[in-house]
Amino acid sequence: MAESIQIPTMADMAAKGETPEVLFWVGCAGSYDDRYKNVTKAFVKILNKVGVSFAVLGPEETCTGDPARRAGNEFLFQMQAMANIQVMNGYGVQKIVTACPHCFNTLKNEYPELGGEYEVIHHSTFLQQLINEGKVKLAGGGEFKGKKITYHDSCFLGRANNVYSAPREVLEALDAELVEMKRCKTKGLCCGAGGAQMFKDAEPGKKEVNIERTEEALETGAGTIAVACPFCMTMMSDGVKNKEKESEVKVRDLAELIAEAEGLNG
Amino acid sequence: MTIISQLAFVVILGFFGFLLYKRITRIKKNIQLGRDQQIDDRKGDRLRQMLLVAFGQQKMFKKPLPAFLHLLIYVGFILINIEVLEIILDGLLGTHRVFAPFLGGFYTFLISFFEVLALLVIFSCVVFLIRRNVTKIPRFHKIEMKGWPTLDANLILIIEIVLMKAILTMNATDLVLQDLGNANYAQTGTFLISGMFVDFFDGFSESTLVIMERAAWWFHIVGIFAFAVYVTYSKHLHIFLAFPNTYYSRLEPKGKMNNMQEITNEVKIMLGMNTGEEASPPPEGMKFGAKDVNDLSWKNLMDAYACTECGRCTAECPANITGKKLSPRKIMMDTRDRMEDVGLSLQKGGKGLEDGKSLLGDYISKEELNACTSCNACVEACPVTINPLDIILQMRRYVAMEESAAPQSWNMMFQNVETNFAPWKFAPTDRFNWAQEINEK
Structure with a gap:
């Protein structure tokens, strides 16, 4: 690899007074699962090559609460959701892309009622757009x-x-x-x-x-x-x-x- | 003579009308056991959904053959009702074929058309009986179909065949009596289907034919009244409830779970956020999630009455396919059974919901709830937009939050989310390690 890839966090960008075009929501599997980390890396490499202005939450990201909600623990879900929304609203997040359909569903459909309104797209749609636009x-x-x-x-x-x-x-x-x-x-x-x-x-x-x-x-x-x-x-x-x-x-x-x-x- | 039969008709009509009214009131009360849920948005979209899915049977056509046969019965049912209207008027007014003089040749065509439909209904019902009982389609033979549900399904088909045969017998004997010049049977022209069976009745005497015609007429109309009452006790209720049910069904993406506002208020208080309203603790006795039918919404309960037990949901359910106890159809049947049991108890002045039983535990087990992957295959499969998943998830909420009885592994997952902010036991500080690794290779 010729040059190392830098992954900007929302905090880094905010410190420089910048806002990225899109927040890449990595998700827990994308952050911790050895197999799925490879997907995270692949996606970041594509974003990097195409020159999409993006950032991640890095250590500030936490579980969306999806598994807790589906298992019946609404309380825990909402605690997670509120905390994430506070962080994202704090950074003025507008658009989110994620490789996890569970995060995607929760962020897109379930966060608005709790005060988190964002344009959320799944990485499959994002990749399709990059291909259609001729960027990939x-x-x-x-x-x-x-x-x-x-x-x-x-x-x-x-x-x-x-x-x-x-x-x-x-x-x-x-x-x-x-x-x-x-x-x-x-x-x-x-x-x-x-x-x-x-x-x-x-x-x-x-x-x-x-x-x-x-x-x-x-x-x-x-x-x-x-x-x-x-x-x-x-x-x-x-x-x-x-x-x-x-x-x-x-x-x-x-x-x-x-x-x-x-x-x-x- | 006619006045006696007119009186008899009024009495019979009143009797069945009363039974039907009682039963509809009961069902309405049962559905109202459910908690309130406001559904009054996007009226245009709802109407469109009802027209497409219920009236147009859009989702039935995922399986073209049964959809086509079902369509024949459905069209037959709706259109033959025009003839039933004439029969009721005849019964009340003491007339015979009251529409005939007004419609002339068109009457012959209309009745012939109904007869063709009747024949197609018989054909479809016979094929359905064969599908259910001979070809052994697995979804018709799941464990929850043992006993009454299977009998109910067969009875409906047999009753429909018998009722259609009564129409044809009634018309055929009528035609023979017209040929014999009986004064009570005015000329109508030959009907298409019953005209072919005239020879069969030729040998009988005029008085026998009158008895046969009258018997078929009475049998058919009383049969229809009785069937209308039977339907309210049967899975066949979908013929009416499919319409309101599709109208009130969710329009949002299937993946979205309903938010629990009562919890949002508490969470906001805990996080020291402004709730925008009087911060008050939840009312005494309020419980989270669903334990019994009164914890579910009225729409969940209407879903249960709209279910015709076709089993398309269960046939698509990954848990059921792989031999788990869960069957989405059983979730709906259990909900309906519980509602009926509670309703019957209340009717008798019994304990109703306080009978020591509940939907969770006595009807639906935790093992069933725990097997669900929330994949929405059941919701997608249902031809009348019933949502078994919504009931499952509400009951899981009760188990997790009121009983703290979620499976041990889930409790560990909850703990991980709480302490490590991920469902697995990884250190939050390691979350961003992948960013270093990306440049290592």
């Missing part, structure tokens, strides 16, 4: 050209917020062959981690949800399972490992695929 060029699609990729819909992006086409358009821009699973878009099957399931064992049953979904993804014959959510990433990766297919089939986030096609993974 993807000349020829590089190594993904003609390769089979299947896209696993995140529930919190798809059904919850009707974002179905942006992630697919991003994949099509790679010149890849997009193959759909039998259950896709509005009928997409959950990875099994939503509604705070990520943070507990599944209830007794005859199968794990992520295995059911992974089997469906493998049936497409795609070498890459594209995801756009940290929980889906974990669940699908675990599923592929369980099926002992990790050498042939990779689970990748949209940002990673774009960064790779742009030669940014150095």
Whole structure:
């Protein structure tokens, strides 16, 4: 890597009297999860290359409260939400981009009632916009050209917020062959981690949800399972490992695929 | 003679009308057990949603074959009611086919058209009976369908077939009596479908035919009255409630959970923020989340009455697909059963909600609630925009906040969020470490 990438925080920028165009909300998985940190880095590299004026909250960011709310702890959710809103309103945040559909849903739909009104977009839509604007060029699609990729819909992006086409358009821009699973878009099957399931064992049953979904993804014959959510990433990766297919089939986030096609993974 | 039958008709109409009125009042009271929820915004969008989803059956067409058959029954039901209007007028006025003289040749066409619909309804009902009982579509045979729900579904189809057959018998015998020149049966022209069955009734004497025609007429109309009452006890209530239910359904993104304002006030007080209103502690006895039907909103309860137990929600539920106890359809059926049990108890002067039971625990278990991934597949699947997820999440709130009985792993997650500001046990100071790592490779 030629030069080191500097990641500005809102505090740094405020100290210089600047405001970024967009706040990149990293999320807990994006900050701590070893696998998903790679997505955070890939996305930042893209932002950096394109020259988007962005900043992160860094150590000031905390959980949006989504898992607490879905698990029934409304009190804890609102405490988190209020604290985050105070911080963001303090910096005069207008626009937020995030790679986590759960954060996206909460920030976009649930913060306004508590005083946090922002324009919130998911990184799949953001990437699609960069591609449409010609800022990400993807000349020829590089190594993904003609390769089979299947896209696993995140529930919190798809059904919850009707974002179905942006992630697919991003994949099509790679010149890849997009193959759909039998259950896709509005009928997409959950990875099994939503509604705070990520943070507990599944209830007794005859199968794990992520295995059911992974089997469906493998049936497409795609070498890459594209995801756009940290929980889906974990669940699908675990599923592929369980099926002992990790050498042939990779689970990748949209940002990673774009960064790779742009030669940014150095 | 006609005056006696007119009187009998009035009595029968009044009797069933009374039963229906009592039942509608009961259902209304049951729905009003729910807490208040103001839904009076975006009237145009709501009307549009109702027209598309209920009247236009938009969401049914995700499965084209059953949608088409269902449409035939639906159109048949609505249009054949025009004939029922004539039958009721005849019954009250002592006339016979009161519309015929006014409509002339068009009457023949109209009745023929209804007969075609009747035939299509019979066809659809037969296919549906086969789908339910022979081809074994899994969603019709889940555990919550054992007993009454399956019988109810079959009864509805059989009753519809029998009622349609009564119309055809009534018309066919009428045609034969017209040919015989019976003075009470004025010429109407030959009807399309029943005209084909005339030969079948040719051998009978005129008096037998009159008895057959009258029997079919009475059977059909009394059958319809009785069916109307039956419907209110049955899953078939969706034929009416689909309309208000789609009108009052949420228009917001499915991912949004309703905010609990009572908690917002408390949190604001705790954080020393200005609440903008008199800061007062929550009223005595108020509980967070839902334990019983009266903690749910009236819309949640209307949802339960609008459910026709088709099971599309359960067929799409990731938890159910993988063998967990949760079935979104059962959530709706349990809510309705609880409402009916409470309503019946109140009607008898019993304890109602205070009977020592509650929706949570006695009807719906924590294991079911805990299996939900909040993926919204059930909400998306429902043809009449029922929201089982909303009920599940409200009950989870009760379990977590009132009983402190969330699963142990969730309690640990709560603790992590509280102390580390992340659902996992990582140090807050490490949150930004990735920014260093980005340049390491």
